[in-house]
Amino acid sequence: xxxxxxxxxxxxxxxxxxxxxxxxxxxxxxxxxxxxxxxxxxxxxxxxxxxxxxxxxxxxxxxxxxxxxxxxxxxxxxxxxxxxxxxxxxxxxxxxxxxxxxxxxxxxxxxxxxxxxxxxxxxxxxxxxxxxxxxxxxxxxxxxxxxxxxxxxxxxxxxxxxxxxxxxxxxxxxxxxxxxxxx
Numbered sequence: 073x074x075x076x077x078x079x080x081x082x083x084x085x086x087x088x089x090x091x092x093x094x095x096x097x098x099x100x101x102x103x104x105x106x107x108x109x110x111x112x113x114x115x116x117x118x119x120x121x122x123x124x125x126x127x128x129x130x131x132x133x134x135x136x137x138x139x140x141x142x143x144x145x146x147x148x149x150x151x152x153x154x155x156x157x158x159x160x161x162x163x164x165x166x167x168x169x170x171x172x173x174x175x176x177x178x179x180x181x182x183x184x185x186x187x188x189x190x191x192x193x194x195x196x197x198x199x200x201x202x203x204x205x206x207x208x209x210x211x212x213x214x215x216x217x218x219x220x221x222x223x224x225x226x227x228x229x230x231x232x233x234x235x236x237x238x239x240x241x242x243x244x245x246x247x248x249x250x251x252x253x254x255x
Contacts, residue, residue: 084133084173086166086199088116088192089146089231095191095203098248103207104191105241116195118202119149119187119230121164123180129188130174130181131199132166149187149230156183171200186235207237207251215242218250 092111096103104115120129135143135151138161143151148164156162160179168174169190190202210224219240223232239250 084165085196086118086131086133087145087148088118088195090114090116090195091231095193095205096209096246096248097203101207101248101251102191102203102205103209103239103248103251104189104205104236105209105211107211116192116197117205117231117234118190118192118199119234120169120190121152121176122182122185122188123176124182127182128174128176129169130164130166130176131169131190131202132164134166135162135164135178137162146230149233152178152181152183153229156181167199169199169202169204171198187230187233189231189234189236205234205236207239207248208234209239209241209245211243211245212240213243215240218242218245 091106092108092113093104093106093115094113095115096105107113118131120131122129132148135148137143138159156178160177162178163175164178165175189205191205192202221238221240223238
């Protein structure tokens with residue numbers, strides 16, 4: 073009898089990418105303000121995969137392909153993009169945004185969907201402490217008023233596929249009032 077390997081859910085940590093910046097939280101709105109001038113202040117990003125149909129989310133820890141090969145770290149997203157259609161039985165293990173351990177076959181995931189973006193203040197923060205990021209702010213000293221922009225071309229994957237709005241803002245912009253509809 074062949075034993076099928078399953079990841080040890082007790083030791084798994086979701087994949088997080090450190091990026092220089094800060095989180096701006098204004099009630100239900102959460103924005104990531106990128107700041108490449110201060111590489112010490114980091115925010116840890118996790119990119120959710122979404123299921124077909126009910127759109128459940130999984131913050132991945134590891135992927136096992138059909139032969140039991142483990143793919144982890146940010147390589148997981150590239151692997152899915154390049155190989156996901158050919159390996160529908162590959163399994164993704166991780167947690168949902170509330171910290172509940174879960175797993176899905178790739179055939180259950182919407183492989184072309186943008187990634188819901190979650191942020192953590194610390195690398196080892198629990199999944200349940202994730203903040204859903206709606207907006208990414210690009211500070212610019214020549215910008216007086218916030219301007220909605222297309223994603224900058226120098227943004228690398230997987231952030232380039234995040235399900236967020238992109239805004240160019242002034243250096244002193246510290247509120248998210250401009251994102252609320254005017255009454």
